[in-house]
Amino acid sequence: MAWFTCSTPWLCSVEAALTSLVPREGKLLVLANGAYGQRMAETALRCGIPVEVKDFGETRSGASIFSAELSATDAILFMLSSSLAVDLYKTFLNPQVTEQKLLAAGRIFCVGSGVFGVLLAIVLPSIIAAISIFYGLIAVVLFVPVIAGLYSRRVLPAAALSSIAVALGTTLLAGYLTHGHGWSLFSPQALGICAAALVVMSFRFLPSRPEQAS
8 A cells, every 4th residue: 555645636636546556566657748747757656656757848739729728718608608698688688588588698699709709819919919808898897887886875777887888988999099009197998997987976966766766
């Protein structure tokens, strides 16, 4: 019986497999192409198992790159389709929607988001530009409504939705007119956030409807 210590669940499973599957008089062949292969060889040696290592160096095969990109794409499409179908369509546009129609809407949003992503990949110069646009728009759209909702009880749904629309439009317009450089110290994202804040504050000065006042 081999006694060993492990620092991560991955190492625990590897050590358990090595000490259980490799025969007492056997030898382990490790085809290493990076850190995990070397770590597996070190683990086997620590457990007293003879090891032969064939080191191919760190390689970035097309299959591994495709697998990583496919995983990220799947997560993004799931997030977009579920958010658009549940948070937008069901919550605001059609609250009485059935589960079957909601599923169909989610599939439509998923296909539409995928087509839109392909078009962006054709137009944008690099993945850095795509990530910057994606997270920049998320910050612009959600920053003011989230902060206002956390610290004020008087934020109406209409104010939040209006701020989102104005922030998105201002950011896109400012980025187009200034070629992404912004104005003075304000980037297009900062201008969008400022515009959203002005919209939320302007709703506080609007007269309340009778049902809201009661």
